[in-house]
Amino acid sequence: MRKLFVYISIGLILGIAIIGFFASAFLWCYVVVLPLVGLGVYDMFQSKHTILRNFPVLGYFRYFFELISPEIQQYFIERHTDGTPISRNHRTIVYERAKDVSATHPFGTELDLYNNHYEGLKHSIYAKKPSQENPRVQIGGPQCEKPYSASIYNISAMSFGALSSHAILAMNKGAKSGGFYHNTGEGALSDYHLEGGGDIVWQIGTGYFGCRNENGDFDPDAFIDKAKHQQVKMIELKLSQGAKPGHGGVLPAAKNNEEIAKVRMVEPHTTVLSPPGHSEFNDAEGLLRFVDRLRSLSGGKPTGFKLCIGRETEFEELCDTMKSTGIHPDFITVDGAEGGTGAAPLEYSDSVGMPLEPALKFVRRTLEERGLHPEIKIIASGKIVTAAQLVKILSIGADLCNAARAFMLAVGCIQAQRCDTNNCPTGVATQKPELIRGLVVEEKYRRVANFHRNTIKATMELMASCGVEKLEDLSDDLFMHGWQWPPEGGTRAG
Ligand SMILES: Cc1cc2nc3c(=O)[nH]c(=O)nc-3n(C[C@H](O)[C@H](O)[C@H](O)COP(=O)(O)O)c2cc1C
Ligand code: SF4
DSSP, X not given: OHHHHXXXXXXXXXXXXXXXXXXXXXXXXXXXXXXXXXXXXXXXXXXXXXXXXXSTTTHHHHHHHHHTXXXXXXXXXXXXXXXXXXXXXXXXXXXXHHHTSOOOOOSSXXXXXXXXXXXXXXXXXXXXXXXXXXXXXXXXXTTOSSOEXXXXXXXXXXXBTTBOHHHHHHXXXXXXXXXXXXXXXXXXXXXXXXXXXXXXXXXXXXXXXXXXXXXXXXXXXXXXHHHTSTTEEEEEEEOOOTTSTTSXXXXXXXXXXXXXXXXXXXXXXXXXXOOSSOSSOSSHHHHHHHHHHHHHHTTSOOEEEEEOOOOHHHXXXXXXXXHHHOXXXXXXXXXXXXXXXXXXXXXXXXXXXXXXXXXXXXXXXXXXXXXXXXXXXXXXXXXXXXXXXXXXXXXXXXXXXXXXXXXXXXXXXXXXXXXXXXXXXXXXXOOOHHHHTXXXXXXXXXXXXXXXXXXXXXXXXXXHHTTOOSGGGOOGGGEEESOOSSOTTOOSOO
């Protein structure tokens, strides 16, 4: 009897195991193998992707690795001095300054100082004590009734739409806390700019977002309504930007939700392209008259324009027209071709416009030759991330500077370069609520202010090391360009 019981039990266990084996094989077959076979057959006969026709199913690995290649590059391959557009070392310095932790670098430089790209500051034997002051620059010529005292480092134009509501709010609160300005970008003035309480430069682009009529033309009443806001300190007319000069802005349909469309006064859920040029003017005099009109409509606030230099003769003609008409902008923002963008065609980013350094030297010289500087202030932008870069650009000819991507890094951007997909993993450049929630404004606004404060502090230290106490004493000869000894034409003995 007991034997029979044992045989029955063994039989049952074996039976269950065999059934289980066949059932799971059956399940595997249904859940995994059959769908893969189906997918393979589909791949073989679809006509869009050659790789999948030739390597059904396996071909997806290629797409997967292509998708995560920026992360592989950044996490496993990139060296400290690598990484574009902003190197790992420079990203790190932003993160450290934003978190207010030590931003020192151990063991010495990783750069090759013996190549021709080296640009070192010439320090002085008679180095000074760094000034504790936060230097300010007064903007506003005789034609302006409400001059503005600006910091030397500010947040460059980035629209609500390109950036999320939390990113805009964190930047603006940071600007308020640190006493510097925040440029709205061409995507209009939103409640998030105002909620933070920080100083604002309202930028008007070719789409006249926030101050347009139903045809997309400039609407003076809508302009006056917003320009009179006490937080709006200056007005900037955007002619072009370095990353895509001569190409209008692009707001992808995926990012153009109801809220953004309302702020911009456009149709929601459509791709919004702003025209390449302005409908309000088509020559130098028209441009200056429009600048003057914006200034008086704003109640006399400093008004200027932003451009990336293309044809030098056009800029020279513009400056000649300032002389002949007597109409002067209060500032000119020079954006280098190396500048950033939320979205631009690659050809424009790589191959159109003048880089910042030559552009800045040209603009400064052209204004000075006509006696227009220092009345017209020069603002510069284009990859100004570190204090050394800030000192360099101020020495070359800028009165003050703007930065866009540095402040994006300060609010948490990891340079994943997906800004145009609406899938920014850090909530900086997306309109998806589930991603935006990751960016905590109360934490990140402090980082914006810290980054600014620590960068200014480092700038003051560098200036003091060069024996320079005032901004006016900075000059181009503080820099050694490339490494050459003896200097060209000289001898070692001489
Ligand atoms: C996400 C993003 C959005 C931008 N949007 C604008 C804009 O609306 N108007 C504009 O004039 N420039 C815009 N820019 C350009 C910046 O204002 C700035 O001129 C340029 O990025 C150079 O600064 P950076 O090198 O410090 O980033 C944008 C840049 C970025 C990265
Ligand atoms: S994390 Fe990536 S997608 Fe987001 S803002 Fe930075 S670069 Fe753009």
